Amino acid sequence: xxxxxxxxxxxxxxxxxxxxxxxxxxxxxxxxxxxxxxxxxxxxxxxxxxxxxxxxxxxxxxxxxxxxxxxxxxxxxxxxxxxxxxxxxxxxxxxxxxxxxxxxxxxxxxxxxxxxxxxxxxxxxxxxxxxxxxxxxxxxxxxxxxxxxxxxxxxxxxxxxxxxxxxxxxxxxxxxxxxxxxxxxxxxxxxxxxxxxxxxxxxxxxxxxxxxxxxxxxxxxxxxxxxxxxxxxxxxxxxxxxxxxxxxxxxxxxxxxxxxxxxxxxxxxxxxxxxxxxxxxxxxxxxxxxxxxxxxxxxxxxxxxxxxxxxxxxxxxxxxxxxxxxxxxxxxxxxxxxxxxxx
Amino acid sequence: xxxxxxxxxxxxxxxxxxxxxxxxxxxxxxxxxxxxxxxxxxxxxxxxxxxxxxxxxxxxxxxxxxxxxxxxxxxxxxxxxxxxxxxxxxxxxxxxxxxxxxxxxxxxxxxxxxxxxxxxxxxxxxxxxxxxxxxxxxxxxxxxxxxxxxxxxxxxxxxxxxxxxxxxxxxxxxxxxxxxxxxxxxxxxxxxxxxxxxxxxxxxxxxxxxxxxxxxxxxxxxxxxxxxxxxxxxxxxxxxxxxxxxxxxxxxxxxxxxxxxxxxxxxxxxxxxxxxxxxxxxxxxxxxxxxxxxxxxxxxxxxxx
Numbered sequence: 001x002x003x004x005x006x007x008x009x010x011x012x013x014x015x016x017x018x019x020x021x022x023x024x025x026x027x028x029x030x031x032x033x034x035x036x037x038x039x040x041x042x043x044x045x046x047x048x049x050x051x052x053x054x055x056x057x058x059x060x061x062x063x064x065x066x067x068x069x070x071x072x073x074x075x076x077x078x079x080x081x082x083x084x085x086x087x088x089x090x091x092x093x094x095x096x097x098x099x100x101x102x103x104x105x106x107x108x109x110x111x112x113x114x115x116x117x118x119x120x121x122x123x124x125x126x127x128x129x130x131x132x133x134x135x136x137x138x139x140x141x142x143x144x145x146x147x148x149x150x151x152x153x154x155x156x157x158x159x160x161x162x163x164x165x166x167x168x169x170x171x172x173x174x175x176x177x178x179x180x181x182x183x184x185x186x187x188x189x190x191x192x193x194x195x196x197x198x199x200x201x202x203x204x205x206x207x208x209x210x211x212x213x214x215x216x217x218x219x220x221x222x223x224x225x226x227x228x229x230x231x232x233x234x235x236x237x238x239x240x241x242x243x244x245x246x247x248x249x250x251x252x253x254x255x256x257x258x259x260x261x262x263x264x265x266x267x268x269x270x271x272x273x274x275x276x277x278x279x280x281x282x283x284x285x286x287x288x289x290x291x292x293x294x295x296x297x298x299x300x301x302x303x304x305x306x307x308x309x310x311x312x313x314x315x316x317x318x319x320x321x322x323x324x325x326x327x328x329x330x331x332x333x334x335x336x337x338x339x340x341x342x343x
Numbered sequence: 344x345x346x347x348x349x350x351x352x353x354x355x356x357x358x359x360x361x362x363x364x365x366x367x368x369x370x371x372x373x374x375x376x377x378x379x380x381x382x383x384x385x386x387x388x389x390x391x392x393x394x395x396x397x398x399x400x401x402x403x404x405x406x407x408x409x410x411x412x413x414x415x416x417x418x419x420x421x422x423x424x425x426x427x428x429x430x431x432x433x434x435x436x437x438x439x440x441x442x443x444x445x446x447x448x449x450x451x452x453x454x455x456x457x458x459x460x461x462x463x464x465x466x467x468x469x470x471x472x473x474x475x476x477x478x479x480x481x482x483x484x485x486x487x488x489x490x491x492x493x494x495x496x497x498x499x500x501x502x503x504x505x506x507x508x509x510x511x512x513x514x515x516x517x518x519x520x521x522x523x524x525x526x527x528x529x530x531x532x533x534x535x536x537x538x539x540x541x542x543x544x545x546x547x548x549x550x551x552x553x554x555x556x557x558x559x560x561x562x563x564x565x566x567x568x569x570x571x572x573x574x575x576x577x578x579x580x581x582x583x584x585x586x587x588x589x590x591x592x593x594x595x596x597x598x599x600x601x602x603x604x605x606x607x608x609x610x611x612x613x614x615x616x617x618x619x620x621x622x623x624x625x626x627x628x629x630x631x632x633x634x635x636x637x638x639x640x641x642x643x644x645x646x647x648x
Contacts, residue, residue: 235620237617237618237620239617239618297619299585299614299618300618301586301587304585338582339582340583341573341574341583342583342585343569343573343613
């Protein structure tokens with residue numbers, strides 16, 4: 001039973017489209033198969049994505065390639081310290097006649113058609129901007145020019161680099177919780193990809209590189225409907241439900257689940273987080289992964305494949321451990337998967 | 344002469360010092376001090392109740408004269424009848440290199456006593472009088488002539504031979520105790536005989552499977568049997584093993600590589616049983632008897648590994 005039922009021919013077609021989409025992206029971004037797969041999952045789960053990584057590993061290139069392959073209107077802003085929420089919504093300038101003009105800003109310019117909103121260096125923007133973004137992400141709507149704007153197809157991609165801490169603003173927990181995934185990107189490890197990235201002139205011109213990606217591989221207007229069809233068609237058995245709840249419990253209360261990590265006080269490690277919304281997101285992403293793998297039922301591997309990206313940023317550690325988050329959380333997640341039985 | 348010698352007793356009764364009732368000095372002996380000896384003195388000052396000594400007025404430890412140092416000063420105060428007794432204990436050290444026996448005077452000093460009443464602070468002075476000690480030389484002034492100057496030195500005193508027996512016994516005893524303490528340590532660290540023996544999860548799984556076969560029926564039986572094998576695999580791997588981890592597991596535990604195909608079939612069947620809502624098909628693809636046969640083979644591989 002490794003194929004979908006014939007009645008789901010549309011889903012099968014779309015799965016092929018998704019594979020094509022991944023192939024197109026891989027033309028521009030080499031050695032990032034996992035990141036590409038996760039972004040694809042996020043697209044079909046209708047979730048917002050945060051990319052995180054060092055400078056120059058290809059975050060922006062990946063997002064530009066995705067935006068191109070996805071089709072639909074695309075807007076991009078760069079986060080800066082002096083950016084204000086109104087800068088996103090309104091564009092103010094002096095017209096040729098010397099009169100001040102107010103026109104729709106980056107968010108509104110493409111009106112309802114906007115499908116990819118790309119926020120570069122999000123942690124450079126101030127909390128006021130994060131708050132606006134929170135609303136756009138959560139409700140896919142914004143109020144401006146005395147009316148409501150709705151963006152039914154909107155997907156927010158953001159990136160931040162984790163090297164600098166000066167003049168940056170940590171995203172509030174509520175905003176981070178709105179992101180479906182936080183994907184960590186690293187430079188590819190395999191030597192061939194590295195050589196190509198450094199020596200092949202093709203990779204030096206990002207503009208030409210992204211143009212190689214086939215435009216509009218996916219019909220962005222219909223992704224919403226397909227996403228919902230995927231969620232309805234992929235089954236979750238009681239065993240998998242118990243597994244997810246077990247993982248959730250072990251993540252929030254690791255001491256009670258019998259998890260011990262060296263040098264950490266497990267009783268006091270976790271402050272909170274792992275919201276029900278987060279776990280719902282987890283299942284949503286896992287369902288998309290099952291569909292991409294050609295199944296219409298969930299298996300534990302689906303959960304495991306998306307767990308770190310979906311859950312890691314939703315776990316809040318005690319302040320003493322927060323600075324060591326990057327090493328503690330992956331270890332905790334690994335221990336959780338080593339502990340919770342499946343089936 | 345060990346008895347305390349009363350050196351001096353002064354009773355002053357001038358009106359200004361009415362609060363000081365008497366000063367008494369006691370020394371163990373007044374003579375027979377050699378170079379370097381410590382001289383203990385006890386000064387008892389009787390004062391009216393409510394008076395205490397003013398600490399700042401006490402002499403500071405340090406040189407008193409060129410031949411005398413004050414080493415320590417301590418004070419204790421207690422009630423005695425209707426008076427307060429202030430007892431100073433002074434330790435001097437004599438550095439006088441005497442050539443003959445002679446008497447030297449240790450200078451006295453004043454001590455201020457005070458009483459903080461309602462009307463303000465009342466102070467008075469108690470004079471510790473000067474007193475005398477007799478010092479003696481250590482050696483003769485004109486010793487007998489000797490050819491070898493080294494002979495002027497007297498031989499060292501004879502020290503008694505120490506018996507090493509008790510120390511040896513103690514050392515041996517403590518050594519034995521240390522060796523005994525190794526036992527709990529080894530237990531805590533799982534060293535040597537306390538090292539955990541490698542469990543035999545598959546052998547245990549076989550036993551559990553027999554119980555399952557007795558108790559469960561139908562679909563539950565298949566699921567329970569699968570669970571038994573899953574738990575045995577988890578225990579062997581040391582973590583929860585999912586179907587996708589099979590290749591990694593076989594790399595880490597090459598002993599079970601012979602059963603790779605069977606394990607693959609099992610994982611596929613288990614997936615269908617638990618997550619694919621097809622327990623029946625799974626039971627046909629991998630019946631309980633197959634689970635048992637696989638467990639037997641895995642247990643055999645486990646023993647030989």
